[in-house]
Amino acid sequence: MGIIYNTVLSAFRAEELNYELNDDKDVFSMIFDTENGQVTVKLIVGEDDGYFGVVGYPPTTVPLKQVDRVYAILNNMNKSSVLPFWVVEPESGELSLRCGNSVSDGLINEKMVIELVYGIVELIDNQLEGIMKEIYK
Numbered sequence: 001m002g003i004i005y006n007t008v009l010s011a012f013r014a015e016e017l018n019y020e021l022n023d024d025k026d027v028f029s030m031i032f033d034t035e036n037g038q039v040t041v042k043l044i045v046g047e048d049d050g051y052f053g054v055v056g057y058p059p060t061t062v063p064l065k066q067v068d069r070v071y072a073i074l075n076n077m078n079k080s081s082v083l084p085f086w087v088v089e090p091e092s093g094e095l096s097l098r099c100g101n102s103v104s105d106g107l108i109n110e111k112m113v114i115e116l117v118y119g120i121v122e123l124i125d126n127q128l129e130g131i132m133k134e135i136y137k
Contacts, residue, residue, distance in 0.1 A: 001025060002047035004103055011110035017117075030117070034125040041117055052108070053100035054084075056120035058128045062093035066135050070095075073134045077127070084120060086131075095131070097124050 001009075008028060012019055020029045028043040037059030044053045062070045067090050074086040084099030097120055101112070 002045075004045050004047050004050075004052050004108055007108045007110060008043060008045060008052065008113050011113040014110060015114055032121045034121060036125050036128050039121050039124050041120060043113070043117060050103045051100060052103060052113075053098065054116050054120050056097045056124045058095050058097075058124050060095070060128070060132065062088050062095060062135065064093050067093055070131070070135060073131060077131075084123065086127075097127075 005025065012028065012030075017030055021027070022029070026045045026047075028045075030041045030043075032039045032041060039059065040057040042055045042057075044055070046052060067088055070088045074088060078085045084097050087096050087098060088094070089096075099116060099120060101108075101116065
């Protein structure tokens with residue numbers, strides 16, 4: 001495996017995080033308990049592209065009849081932040097918060113990985129209630 005995979009693996013072991021790894025060994029999956037429920041996190045390793053991404057899924061979906069309304073809410077939230085960004089899938093109402101990082105010349109470390117994973121979880125936990133209030137007001 002490459003430097004991104006090895007760094008992610010080392011970071012997760014140092015933090016004693018429980019994770020599952022897919023058969024291709026390029027997607028780490030974890031679940032975190034938060035005040036607003038369980039957040040699922042996927043960390044995607046793209047060794048060939050020099051990239052890793054973190055996608056967090058809150059413990060709820062958007063009702064399909066509210067998806068168009070959520071586009072506007074998320075668009076306003078995304079305008080105020082370069083990274084990460086919120087996405088809602090129009091067919092399923094699935095919400096996610098996504099962030100990616102290019103890794104050039106092996107410039108990746110455990111701290112970067114852990115801060116990105118925990119940052120996604122924290123943002124979901126902090127912003128989800130506000131999103132849901134906007135949907136149902």
